[in-house]
Amino acid sequence: MKHMLLKQHYHLKAIILATAVISYTAAGPAVAQAVISGPTPFAGCNVAMEPGTNFLNAEVEPWVDANPANPNNLIAGWQQDRWSNGGARSVMSAYSTDGGATWNRVVINGINKCTNGTGNYTYDRSTDPWITFSPNGHAYYMGLSFNNDRPDGGGGFNEMWVAKSTDGGATWSAPVELKRDTDGRAFNDKNAITANPFDSNYVYAVWDRLFDNTLPESSDSDRSHGDGVMNARDRRIRNLGGNTFNTVSFTGPTWFARTTNGGQSWEPARMILDTGPNGQTIGNLVAVLPGGPQGSVVYNFFTHIYRNGKVSLGFMKSLDRGATFGPEQTAQNINVTLFGTATPDDKAPVRDANILFDVAADPANGNLYLVWQDGRLQNVDRVFFSMSRNGGGTWTAPVMIAKTPYSTNKLRMQSFVPSVEVGANSRVYVTYYDFRNDKKDGKEATDYWSVTCNGAAGTTCANAANWGNERRLTTASFNMLNAPVARGHFLGDYMGLVKQSTGVRAVFGIATGPNLNEMVTALIP
Numbered sequence: 001m002k003h004m005l006l007k008q009h010y011h012l013k014a015i016i017l018a019t020a021v022i023s024y025t026a027a028g029p030a031v032a033q034a035v036i037s038g039p040t041p042f043a044g045c046n047v048a049m050e051p052g053t054n055f056l057n058a059e060v061e062p063w064v065d066a067n068p069a070n071p072n073n074l075i076a077g078w079q080q081d082r083w084s085n086g087g088a089r090s091v092m093s094a095y096s097t098d099g100g101a102t103w104n105r106v107v108i109n110g111i112n113k114c115t116n117g118t119g120n121y122t123y124d125r126s127t128d129p130w131i132t133f134s135p136n137g138h139a140y141y142m143g144l145s146f147n148n149d150r151p152d153g154g155g156g157f158n159e160m161w162v163a164k165s166t167d168g169g170a171t172w173s174a175p176v177e178l179k180r181d182t183d184g185r186a187f188n189d190k191n192a193i194t195a196n197p198f199d200s201n202y203v204y205a206v207w208d209r210l211f212d213n214t215l216p217e218s219s220d221s222d223r224s225h226g227d228g229v230m231n232a233r234d235r236r237i238r239n240l241g242g243n244t245f246n247t248v249s250f251t252g253p254t255w256f257a258r259t260t261n262g263g264q265s266w267e268p269a270r271m272i273l274d275t276g277p278n279g280q281t282i283g284n285l286v287a288v289l290p291g292g293p294q295g296s297v298v299y300n301f302f303t304h305i306y307r308n309g310k311v312s313l314g315f316m317k318s319l320d321r322g323a324t325f326g327p328e329q330t331a332q333n334i335n336v337t338l339f340g341t342a343t344p345d346d347k348a349p350v351r352d353a354n355i356l357f358d359v360a361a362d363p364a365n366g367n368l369y370l371v372w373q374d375g376r377l378q379n380v381d382r383v384f385f386s387m388s389r390n391g392g393g394t395w396t397a398p399v400m401i402a403k404t405p406y407s408t409n410k411l412r413m414q415s416f417v418p419s420v421e422v423g424a425n426s427r428v429y430v431t432y433y434d435f436r437n438d439k440k441d442g443k444e445a446t447d448y449w450s451v452t453c454n455g456a457a458g459t460t461c462a463n464a465a466n467w468g469n470e471r472r473l474t475t476a477s478f479n480m481l482n483a484p485v486a487r488g489h490f491l492g493d494y495m496g497l498v499k500q501s502t503g504v505r506a507v508f509g510i511a512t513g514p515n516l517n518e519m520v521t522a523l524i525p
Contacts, residue, residue, distance in 0.1 A: 196296055203263060299316070369422070382404070444479055
C-alpha cells in the first residue's frame with residue numbers, strides 16, 4: 001500500500017542571502033544555485049517533552065540519486081528539523097521529472113510519530129537519509145528511526161528501515177524493517193543503501209551497530225544515542241589519551257542486509273565484519289564494479305577506528321553479489337585531526353566529515369576513488385584523494401586536491417565535507433566547503449566548490465596537478481555561525497553528488513539565517 005502524506009510542488013528559485021559576502025576568489029564560471037527544500041510539514045508534531053533543542057526548518061545532510069531508466073528523474077532526501085542532540089523530526093524526500101528544473105516534496109510516511117507511524121513505528125525521531133535507484137527505475141529510501149534515551153541511561157528502541165518507490169519518488173511503500181533493537185545497549189547507525197547497477201534484483205544496505213556494555217551510564221560510557229558520529233569521535237579521543245578501556249566497553253561491527261528479488265523480501269540482517277572489543281566501523285558505503293564470476297564485484301568501504309585511536313579507510317570485497325565477503329583490506333591510513341574543522345575567526349566548532357569519507361566507482365575503467373578530510377598538512381583539515389586501478393589491490397599515495405588558496409590564517413585553508421562522483425567520459429568530480437572568502441567582520445563566510453579531473457585512460461588523478469576547473473557552487477557566501485549547533489555548527493556529515501547527463505548534480509546545505517538551513521542544488525557541467 002502506498003503512502004504519501006504531503007506533496008508540494010516547488011519551482012526552483014535563486015537564493016539571495018542577507019549575509020552575503022560579495023568579493024571572492026576567482027575561479028571558473030559560476031554555477032546557478034537553487035532551492036529544493038521548503039517550509040517544514042512537521043511544525044504541528046508535538047515534541048514538547050523531548051530533550052534537546054529542535055531547530056524548526058533546519059534542513060541538513062542531503063543525498064541524491066538519478067534514475068538510470070529515466071535521466072530526467074531525480075530523488076533527493078534530507079533531515080528535516082534537526083535536533084541538537086541527534087536526529088530530526090523526520091526525513092524528507094523530493095523528486096524531479098524534468099532533470100532538476102522543478103521538484104516535488106514528499107514525506108516518507110509511517111516511519112515515526114511525526115509521519116503518522118503506528119505500532120513499532122511511533123519513534124521519536126528519524127535521521128540518516130539515503131537513496132538509490134536500481135537499473136529498472138525502482139528507488140529505495142533507507143533511514144534510521146529511534147526513540148530518545150531512557151532515564152536509566154539506556155538507549156531507546158531503534159531501527160534500520162527501507163521504503164520503496166516504483167513511480168520515481170512520487171509515492172513510497174510502508175517501511176520494511178531491516179534491523180530493530182529494543183536492548184538499550186544497542187544502537188544501529190550511519191546507514192547507506194546501494195542498488196547493484198548491473199542487476200535490479202540486488203540492493204545492499206549497510207550500517208554499524210554499536211553495543212555498549214556499560215548500562216546504566218558509567219565513567220566508561222560515551223554513549224548518547226542518536227549521534228553515532230560524534231560518539232565515535234569521542235571514543236577515539238579517549239583512546240588517544242591512553243584510556244583504551246580495561247574491559248570490553250563497546251563493540252561496533254558492520255552489519256549488512258540485501259534483497260535478491262528487487263525488494264519483495266530482504267534477507268535477515270547479519271554481521272559481516274567484527275572489529276573486536278572497543279573498536280568499530282562507521283560510514284559504511286557500498287560500491288559496485290562490473291566483473292567477477294557473477295557479473296559484478298561488490299565492495300563495502302568503511303572507516304575503521306581501532307582501540308588505540310588509529311583510523312583507517314578499509315574495505316571488503318564480495319564476488320558473489322553480497323552472499324559472502326572476503327577479509328578486511330586497508331586502502332589508506334588517515335590522519336584525523338583531534339577536533340575537526342573550526343571557523344577561522346571565532347574558532348567555533350563545525351560538525352564536519354572528520355572521520356568519514358566518500359567513494360565512487362567508474363564502471364568504464366574499473367577505477368575506485370576515495371576522498372576524505374586529512375590533517376597531515378599543518379594539522380588542518382583538507383580534502384585528500386586516493387585511487388585504485390586494480391580493484392583495490394593497490395592505492396595511490398594521498399594527495400591534497402582542494403584548491404583553497406594560501407592564507408596567513410591557516411583556518412581559512414580548511415576544506416571539509418568532501419564528496420566524489422564519476423561523470424560522463426570518466427571525468428571525476430569532487431565537492432567541498434571552505435572559508436577562503438572569510439574576513440574578520442563578525443561572520444564566518446563559507447562557500448561550496450567543485451573541482452574535476454579527467455579520469456580517462458592515460459590520465460592519473462593521483463597527480464594533484466591534474467585537478468582543476470574549479471567552480472563556485474554557492475551564489476553568495478553564507479555565515480557558518482547561522483548553522484544550527486549539533487555538537488558543532490551543522491550542515492551535514494555528507495552531501496549529495498550524482499552523475500546527470502554530461503555533468504553531475506550536487507545537493508548541499510547552506511545556512512540562510514539563525515538556526516536555519518536549506519537544501520540547494522546545482523548542476524556542474
